[in-house]
Amino acid sequence: MSGAPDLPEWAAWVVAILVVSGAAITLTGAIGLVRLKSFYDRVHAPTLGSTLGIACILAASIVCFSVLQSRLVLHEILIAVFVTLTTPVTLILLVRAALYRDRIEGEDVPPHE
Amino acid sequence: MSGVVLAWALTAAQAMLVLAMALATWRMLRGPRAQDRILALDSFYLNGMLVLLMFGIQTGRTIYFEASVIVALLGFVSTAALAKFLMRGEVIE
Numbered sequence A: 001m002s003g004a005p006d007l008p009e010w011a012a013w014v015v016a017i018l019v020v021s022g023a024a025i026t027l028t029g030a031i032g033l034v035r036l037k038s039f040y041d042r043v044h045a046p047t048l049g050s051t052l053g054i055a056c057i058l059a060a061s062i063v064c065f066s067v068l069q070s071r072l073v074l075h076e077i078l079i080a081v082f083v084t085l086t087t088p089v090t091l092i093l094l095v096r097a098a099l100y101r102d103r104i105e106g107e108d109v110p111p112h113e
Numbered sequence B: 001m002s003g004v005v006l007a008w009a010l011t012a013a014q015a016m017l018v019l020a021m022a023l024a025t026w027r028m029l030r031g032p033r034a035q036d037r038i039l040a041l042d043s044f045y046l047n048g049m050l051v052l053l054m055f056g057i058q059t060g061r062t063i064y065f066e067a068s069v070i071v072a073l074l075g076f077v078s079t080a081a082l083a084k085f086l087m088r089g090e091v092i093e
Helices: A009-035 A047-069 A076-104 B002-030 B034-059 B063-088
Strands: none
Touching: A009 A047, A009 B002, A009 B034, A047 A076, A047 B034, A076 B034, A076 B063, B002 B034, B034 B063
C-alpha cells in the first residue's frame, strides 16, 4: 500500500470500484487460462481481460486523470481502440496456426474447407 | 477515509493483476504446446500493460500511460510474428 492520488470522495469510490472489478475480471480470465482443458477452450479465457478488464481499468484511469487535471482527459481511448482492434486479429492468426499444426499431426480437428 | 479505501483498492487490484501474470507465466512454462505458450505470452503482455496503468493511477503521472501504449504495441507485434512463425516456419518470407 503506497499512496493514492488526492481525489474527491465520489471520484475515489468510482475509481476504486472500477479498478478492483477490472482486476478481478482479468484474474478470472487468467484462472481460465490455467484451468481449461484444450487449447481451443483456453483461447477464450484471456479475452475477458482484454475486453471488460481493460475497459474497467481504462475508465478508472479516465475518471482519475480527468478529476486530477480538471479537464476531460481521453487519451486512454487510444489503448482501448488499439486493443479492441488487435486482439481478434492476433487470436485468429494464432488459432489458424494451431489448426494447421493439429491437421498436420492428424489430431481430431475440423478439416480444411 | 476515501483516500485509504482508494489506496487499498489500488493495492488489491495490483496484487490481482500480478497473480494473473503469475498464472500466465505458469501456463507459458507448462505448455503443453507452442500455441499455448504464445497465448500465455499475449495474456502476460496485456496484464503487464494493466499493471503499468495502475501505477499511472497510483502516482497520478501520465508517463506510465505512454509506457503502456508501447507495451500494447509490442504485445501485438510479437504475438502476430510468433503466430506467423508457427504457421510458416519463418517470419519474413
